[in-house]
Amino acid sequence: MVLDPPLPRPLVGRLTVIGLGLIGSSILRAVDVRQLAGTSVAYDAAPEVRARVAELGIADEVAASPAEAVADADIVILCVPVGAMGAVAQAIAPHLKPGAIVSDVGSVKGAVLAALRAHLPEGVHIIPGHPVAGTEYSGPDAGFATLFKNRWSILTPPEGADEPAVARLSQLWAEMGANVEIMSAEHHDLVLAITSHVPHLIAYNIVGTAADLESVTQSEVIKYSAGGFRDFTRIAASDPTMWRDVFLNNREAVIEVLGRFTEDLIALQRAIRWEQGETLFNLFTRTRAIRRSIIEIGQETAAPNFGREPE
Amino acid sequence: MVLDPPLPRPLVGRLTVIGLGLIGSSILRAVDVRQLAGTSVAYDAAPEVRARVAELGIADEVAASPAEAVADADIVILCVPVGAMGAVAQAIAPHLKPGAIVSDVGSVKGAVLAALRAHLPEGVHIIPGHPVAGTEYSGPDAGFATLFKNRWSILTPPEGADEPAVARLSQLWAEMGANVEIMSAEHHDLVLAITSHVPHLIAYNIVGTAADLESVTQSEVIKYSAGGFRDFTRIAASDPTMWRDVFLNNREAVIEVLGRFTEDLIALQRAIRWEQGETLFNLFTRTRAIRRSIIEIGQETAAPNFGREPE
Known part of the structure; x- marks a missing residue:
């Protein structure tokens, strides 16, 4: 049996993170x-974010420019x-x-x-990635070291x-604690459209619909949100800029999956209108099994109500 | 200043609960x-549920029939x-x-x-109610004494x-810890359509859509569910019989609110197709504020990720 050579320590000589929000931090x-x-190097376009990261002391160096940030870096991770x-690629390319x-x-x-391909020079290895992890909070104070633990990181x-x-x-x-999976960019974008992008869009949408109803006041919506609505508001509180960009940049897959969703929803509405109780019951039973699988593989908590403590 | 007379203790002489699931228990x-x-009296149509409640020791008496259950009761709460x-109303009416x-x-x-009006006799006070509380689990073992604490109970x-x-x-x-609100049955059904019924329907629907995609496997959906999808599966794991009945019995309000939701969603899809980033950004910003209000009034936890602990 041939042993793998021991990993070099530290794993990376100089690691640069650009964009110091939830994920970057x-x-x-x-x-x-x-x-x-x-050496870890941090850079963010916003001076106040750079100052905060320096204050937090989570990077060895906080650079003053993209050029300084990537100089001599072995790995650069863009978290913008x-x-x-x-x-950003254009700004760092020459350096x-x-x-x-x-x-x-x-x-x-x-x-x-x-x-990245449009801007980065030959001789640089472009390997896009996406850790499927996050919370509804943004900014350098929202990050934590175990965010990626037992989560999937797709390259x-x-x-x-x-x-x-x-x-x-x-x-x-x-x-960093993640399980790594390799797939094509195209397949990634389709998988994430259904597991993340369309769910976020639907959550944003129902919260907007509720806010706009004339027959039910916004304070009633907020008051009685424990009936299910509040679960949607968590992901509908995610960073607006990030999510605007996601939808604009994964248009085809999002529109494709959204088409399926709407088709299914209209069929469900028809089942309600025509009182087809069995159709409803069968769907509602099928979806329980999927929840169970997600809990079984450790991607979710089994605590009732997400472990929300009764106050 | 005139003081209210002290409340009688116990508050109710004989209290009967029929249906011993999450809420009843x-x-x-x-x-x-x-x-x-x-004296608290419990009854459920399923003998094994009655046996389990007797075992749990959470009722003073477990009755063998609806007639026995309601005999001499001061308050009867139907949790079916x-x-x-x-x-059930028909079965208990003569007793x-x-x-x-x-x-x-x-x-x-x-x-x-x-x-209830169709079956219950004159001289009985019919006062329907709805505690806006629950978890995704069902059955007598799923209940707990603080479920209603700081939740709204609508009469x-x-x-x-x-x-x-x-x-x-x-x-x-x-x-029992609840805040009580009085409103008309009609208004209740509209408020709950948006805060609970349609959110559940959408959650069931997206989980179904995901399961049916040919281009993304079910195991991929489960694996990458931390991207947002898993939040929907919690309420899509709720009791199928209960929810089938909700949709069949609140058809008009559900279809009305669903129409609004679909209209808004199609507008959003159009904004994506035509790359109207500002429309998206504005909606995504507006929805954050609603989340904040729900947390402020104590109907939700502010813990990131619902307080899911990194494993």
Whole structure:
């Protein structure tokens, strides 16, 4: 039996995170706690966010510009909204060292891959990524080191990507606690359309519909939200800029899945109108099993009411 | 200043709960803990549920028939699915004592009021009710005494209802920890359509849509559910019989609100198709404020991710 050579420690010499919100600051914290980088470097376009991260002390260096941030970096992870990826890639392109890995954490992969390819030079390894983890809170104070633990991190290397580079980035995510999966950008965008993008859109939509009803006041909606509505408001409180960009950059898959959803919903409405109780009962029974599976594989808590404590 | 006369202790002489699932068993537990009844009596159509409740010891008496259950009861609370209310009312009608209060906990009030009126005799006070509380679990083991704490309990007495009877029932709910609100059955059904019924329907629907996609496997949906999807599965795991009955018995209001929801969703889909980023951003910003209000009035936890602990 041939043993793998021991992993180099630290795993990465110089690791740069650009964009210091929930995800970016969580990466810095995880890297810090597990000592995964020789030097961690942080940059954000907003001076007050840079100042806050310096104050939090979760990065070894807080850079003053994109150029300074990526100079000599081995791995650069872009944690900015999907719509900002192109501009950031353009800003860092001239300053990247040959052989550097550039990755990201955007919720859309096809559009990001295209944006990075358009701006980054030859000799840089582009390996887009997406950790399927998050909370409804934003900003550098919202992050925490265990955010990725037991969550999936999807990498979407383009065809012909450098295998050692993919392996290295995979190792970094694994060391942060994530399970790593490799798939094409195209398939990622379809999987996430149904597991994340359309659910968010529906949540935003029902909250908006409720706010606009004339026959029921907004204070009534808020008061009686424990009947189910409040579950939707959690994800409808997520960062507006990030989510606007997701929908604009994964249009085709979102519209495709949304079409299915609406078709199914109209069929369900018809079943209600025509009092087809069995159709309703069968669907409602089927969906219970899916919940059970999600709990079984550890992607959800089994605590009733999400463990909300009665006050 | 005139003081109210002290409340009689116990508040109710003989209290009967029919239907011993999540809500019924929670009432029994709350009544037990707070000593709200001289004698609590439990009945369920299923012998194994009756046996389990006897084993749990949460009722003073477990009756063998509806007739025995309601004999001499001062307050009877029906905790059966909405579609079963008529049959239960018919079964208990001949055995109710004059002046007894008959209430329920169904999620639909117009249809229940009609069903109770059709079967119950003159001289019995019909005061339908609905505690807006619950979890995704069912059955007598799922209940707990604090389920109603800081939740709203809505009573929908018909016009001309006996005021002392309404006051007594309100007091019972208040003693179980609930805030009591009085409104018409019609308004209740509209308020709950938006705060509970349509959210449940949408949750059931998206889980069904996801299960039926050919391009994304069910195991992928389960695996990557932390992206948002899993939040929907909680309420889509609720009791199928109860929810079938809700939709069949609140058809008009559900179809009305669903029409609004679909209209809004199609507008949103159009905004995505035509890349109207501002429309999306504005909606996504508006919905955050509603979440904040729900947290502020104590109907929701502010813990990120519903306080799901990273494993």
